[in-house]
Structures are given as C-alpha cells and as structure tokens.
Amino acid sequence: MLIATKPAAPELDAQAQLFFTETAGWIxxxxxxxxxxxxxxxxxxxxxxxxxxxxxxxxxxxxxxxxxxxxxxxxxxxxxxxxxxxxxxxxxxxxxxxxxxxxxxxxxxxxxxxxxxxxxxxxxxxxxxxxxxxxxxxxxxxxxxxxxxxxxxxxxxxxxxxxxxxxxxxxxxxxxxLIAGLGIGGIAIGLAAQGIFSDLFAGISILFDRPFKVGDVISYDSSMGTVEQIGMRTTRIRAMTGELMIISNKNLLDKEIRNVTARDHIRLTFTLGVTYETPPETLARIPAILREMGEAEGAKVARAGFESFGASSLDFMFIIDITGSDWGIAHPTRDRLLVTIMQRFAAEGINLAYPTQTSYTAAPDGTLIMPYPEGGVADQR
CATH class of the missing domain: 1.20.58 (Methane Monooxygenase Hydroxylase; Chain G, domain 1)
Structure with a gap:
C-alpha cells in the first residue's frame, strides 16, 4: 500500500512568506x-x-x-x-x-x-x-x-x-x-598509530611537567648526558663520552630519570682507615679534626665519626655536602681536602692503614722464630 506524503517545500515556502510578511509589517x-x-x-x-x-x-x-x-x-x-x-x-x-x-x-x-x-x-x-x-x-x-x-x-x-x-x-x-562513528574512527586511528601517539603525548607530558630542560645533565637508566633537544617524538642527549643518544619520549619516561643539574648539593664520601695501634685518645679526636677540615673548605659536614672495625683498620666515615651542582667546584674541593687530610694526619701522628701481613716461622721444637731482631720492626709484607 502506498502512503502519500506531503512535500516539505510548500511548508518552507509558507514559513518564508510568513517571515517576510511579519518582518515587513514590523519594519x-x-x-x-x-x-x-x-x-x-x-x-x-x-x-x-x-x-x-x-x-x-x-x-x-x-x-x-x-x-x-x-x-x-x-x-x-x-x-x-x-x-x-x-x-x-x-x-x-x-x-x-x-x-x-x-x-x-x-x-x-x-x-x-x-x-x-x-x-x-x-x-x-x-x-x-x-x-x-x-x-x-x-x-x-x-x-x-x-x-x-x-x-x-x-x-x-x-x-x-x-x-x-x-x-x-x-x-x-x-x-x-555520529558520536559512535567518530569514536570508532578515533579508536581505529589510535590503534594504527599507537607508537606515534604514545611518543607524541609523552613529548607533550615532558613539555608540561618539565622534569628536565635543554642544557640539563640527566641520568637515564645506566647512561648520563646533556639534553640537547626535546622533540615531540624523541629526545636527544649528548653522552659524557661524546655519543649522541636519541631516545623515544615514551621509553625515556618509562625509566627513572635523575636531573643532575637540578641537584642542590654534591655529596662527597670518604672512608678513612687508621691503624689499630692508634691510641684511643687520638681516635676520639679524629671526628673533630675531620669536621674542622670540612668546615674550613666551606662544606657542610653531614657525617664525621667512627664507622666500623675493619679487617686491618679502624674505619672512619667522612661525608660532606658542597652547595650547588657544579663539579668544577666540587672536584678541586675534594682534591684539596684529601691533601689536607694527609698533612693533618701526619702532623697528628695518625697513620692511615693499608693491608699488611706478617709471616712467622718455627724452629724444629716448635718455638717461633721472630722475623725481626728482638726490639726491632717486623718485616711487613
């Protein structure tokens, strides 16, 4: 059975005519x-x-x-x-x-x-x-x-x-x-270019979150270098050994990143072993001596004290913090401090230990034969 429908054109014409009639009368x-x-x-x-x-x-x-x-x-x-x-x-x-x-x-x-x-x-x-x-x-x-x-x-x-x-x-x-079609199309495009979009959004994340910027020295996984360029898909890092590392932004953010440039101080750690023959009263003065030398260099002394009994030494831990992130300042400070420690310990009569071994022999009757004359110094080797 055929159903007759009225065309829409007459209705539009009537509405248009009414619109112009009302507008003309209103004007x-x-x-x-x-x-x-x-x-x-x-x-x-x-x-x-x-x-x-x-x-x-x-x-x-x-x-x-x-x-x-x-x-x-x-x-x-x-x-x-x-x-x-x-x-x-x-x-x-x-x-x-x-x-x-x-x-x-x-x-x-x-x-x-x-x-x-x-x-x-x-x-x-x-x-x-x-x-x-x-x-x-x-x-x-x-x-x-x-x-x-x-x-x-x-x-x-x-x-x-x-x-x-x-x-x-x-x-x-x-x-x-229409919304469903746009959603399906977007999913299809996203799946087809998943790698590209993941790197793109990772690049945008770096730009907004700013964990580092161009010129910063960062530690990435087991590598370290200077950031030269942050792209929308990759980041270029100049390694300390000279190579240019090109890393995808997604892989970069998946790893632990340490911003070395953003550090507020550089920590230097020294383990100093002195001989067991050092008198107890001298051992008690060593922490103060170390702290005095560290503060003389303008560093913050984080630790200066007796750490442990070593195999052949009494170990002291000496930790200092140097303000800033410039190794050009930290390295000379470390060098000067090491020389100062040697000089001060020599002046105080404090001997730095090193591994030693003394050999003893025995006579046929079992009596030990000393490797050095009575009252002399042992042959250490």
Whole structure:
C-alpha cells in the first residue's frame, strides 16, 4: 500500500512568506525603534572592534617565548567580524521588539556563531598553552615547530567535531550515530598509530611537567648526558663520552630519570682507615679534626665519626655536602681536602692503614722464630 506524503517545500515556502510578511509589517510599524536599534548595534560593533584592536596590541608573535599576553592577543585576532555583528544583533533584538520568527532566527544564528567562535577560541588557548610551556622548556630551540602541525590538526579536529555535534544536537538531529562513528574512527586511528601517539603525548607530558630542560645533565637508566633537544617524538642527549643518544619520549619516561643539574648539593664520601695501634685518645679526636677540615673548605659536614672495625683498620666515615651542582667546584674541593687530610694526619701522628701481613716461622721444637731482631720492626709484607 502506498502512503502519500506531503512535500516539505510548500511548508518552507509558507514559513518564508510568513517571515517576510511579519518582518515587513514590523519594519513599517517600528521604523524608529529599528533605526535606533541599528545605530546601537553599529555602536556596539564599533566598540567591540576597538576592544579587539586594543587586545591585538598585546600580541607579540615575534617573541621566542609565547606569553599569556600573546595568547590574549591571538584570541582577539581570531574573533570574527560576523560574530561581533551577531552579538550586536542579539543585544538590540529585545529593544526593537522583533517578531517571533525573526527573533528565533537571530537566536539560532547567535547559537551557531557562538559555538563556532568558542571552538576557535578553545583551539587558540590550547595551542597557545602548548607553545607557552614548550617555550619555557626549550627556550624556542625549534623542536616544537616540527610537531606543531600535527598538534594543530588534532586540536582543530577535536574542537570543531565537538562544536558540530553540539550544533546538530540543538537542531534536533540524532547525533548518537555520529558520536559512535567518530569514536570508532578515533579508536581505529589510535590503534594504527599507537607508537606515534604514545611518543607524541609523552613529548607533550615532558613539555608540561618539565622534569628536565635543554642544557640539563640527566641520568637515564645506566647512561648520563646533556639534553640537547626535546622533540615531540624523541629526545636527544649528548653522552659524557661524546655519543649522541636519541631516545623515544615514551621509553625515556618509562625509566627513572635523575636531573643532575637540578641537584642542590654534591655529596662527597670518604672512608678513612687508621691503624689499630692508634691510641684511643687520638681516635676520639679524629671526628673533630675531620669536621674542622670540612668546615674550613666551606662544606657542610653531614657525617664525621667512627664507622666500623675493619679487617686491618679502624674505619672512619667522612661525608660532606658542597652547595650547588657544579663539579668544577666540587672536584678541586675534594682534591684539596684529601691533601689536607694527609698533612693533618701526619702532623697528628695518625697513620692511615693499608693491608699488611706478617709471616712467622718455627724452629724444629716448635718455638717461633721472630722475623725481626728482638726490639726491632717486623718485616711487613
């Protein structure tokens, strides 16, 4: 059985005719209010344009480091003229007492315009924040520029897809199928480029979390080197032995990273063994002697005391902290301190121990034969 349906064209024609009829009657009856409303709208647009120009002066596109002033300027620059016109029309719409169909049309256009303009603003804020954090992390070394195209495409697709779904939902369209399709497509793309996206998001994480920056010396796994470039997929580290290590960002973040440059002090540890023949009263003075020498070098003494009874020595632990992270200061301090310890111990009559062994022989009757004359010094070897 055939079911007859009425074409939609006559209904649209009737609505269009009603719209123009009501609008014409409204214009003829309210021409004075309409003139005042148009003037107010023009004034509002002029004011908004002036504010936009003023905000654009805050934008410093040439700066290596993207600041929040630049982001505000970009938002103003990306504000469309048609959006300003729609805003002005929406503001004066109530004063002019527009007919219902015209009021609904202005409201509909305002909703669409606001949604798309909000998507443009959201894109600029996200991209500006990424560039801002990247500029702080890398001081504009150019590593981000190669990946900004991918980031811009992903952010643009995401924000405008959301805007399209919101507009279609306001129009009464069932967007469940569209959302499902976008979700399935996104999952398929994500699975196909899982490695690329994992490194990309790891690079973004490094830029935002900033565990290290270009120029820092870091310890990665069993390697150590200076960070030369932080890319969106890889990080380049110059090893202490001269090689350039190129490590994927995901693998880099999966390991323990030690930022050597960010250390606030350098700890030097010395184990000093003195002979067992050292008198107890001298042993009691050694911690104070060590502390005095460490403080004389401007270091903070973390430990200076008797540690243990060794196999052939009485062991003292001497630990000092040197403020800062410059080994160019720590190494000479260590060298001077070692020489000072030797000099001071020699002056105090304190002998540093080293492994010794004494051999004894016996006569046929079992009597020990001393390896040195009575009252002499043992032959140590």
């Amino acid at each position: 003829s009856a309210n021409w004075l209010k309409i003139t005042i409303a148009v003037g107010m709208a023009a004034l509002i647009v002029a004011v908004l344009l002036a504010v936009q120009k003023l905000a654009q002066r805050l934008c410093h596109e040439g700066d290596a480091l993207v600041s929040w002033r630049t982001i505000i300027g970009r938002l103003a620059a990306r504000t469309r003229f048609w959006f300003l016109v729609i805003v002005a029309a929406r503001v004066v719409d109530g004063y002019a007492q527009a007919p219902q169909l015209l009021d609904q049309t202005i409201g509909f256009l305002f909703t669409i315009g606001l949604t798309f303009q909000a998507a443009i603003w959201a894109r600029e804020v996200v991209l500006g924040v990424v560039e801002h954090r990247a500029g702080e992390a890398q001081n504009a070394n150019g590593a981000l520029s190669s990946a900004m195209g991918i980031i811009r495409a992903l952010v643009t697709f995401l924000v405008f897809a959301i805007a399209l779904v919101l507009i279609l939902g306001n129009l009464g369209v069932n967007v469940a199928g």
